[in-house]
Amino acid sequence: MIVGIGVDVVDVARLAARLEAVPGLVPRLLTGAEAAACGGRARSVAARLAAKEAVLKALGGALADADRPTPAGWRYRDIEVRGGGSVPPRLVLSGVVASAAAGLGARRWHLSLAHDAGIAQAFVVAES
Structure with missing residues (x-):
């Protein structure tokens, strides 16, 4: 059964400019393994960022605190995109995001x- 669907797009040039302006941004957005896999390519970072946003959309309001419009306690690094290139990408969740997914019954992810x-662009489907 489908628990949630999320899609997101990121403008690569806009992100590249932001990454250049804020040198410490990559470690806040990506795990070490993700950063290494991207090899400094803005389009790879953008695809992973789109995937993370798509996961949040697939989870809907599960990460939002009732008193705050923003998600409570989650970090971009709680969502990791593994694979890529010749290996199909897959999602690995941890922290608050993993807890929210488990609470919704999301056990299988398609990316x-x-x-x-x-x-x-990233398209995500969460299944129970």
Whole structure:
């Protein structure tokens, strides 16, 4: 059964400019393994960021505190994209995001990443 669906797009040039302006941004967004897999390529970072946002959308309001419109306690690094290139990408969740997913019964994740024409896109399906 589908628990949630999420999709997100990231403008690669806009993200590249932001990464250049804020040198410490990559370690806040990506795990060490993700950063290494991206090899400094903005389009790879953008695809992973889109995947993380798509996961949050698939989880809906499960991460939101009733008194705050923003998610409570989660970090981008709680969502890790593994694989890529010749290996199909997959999601590994930890921390608050993993707890929220478990609370919704999301046990299986499907992820599709794409980038073209300066846009990175991610599509996520969470299944029970």
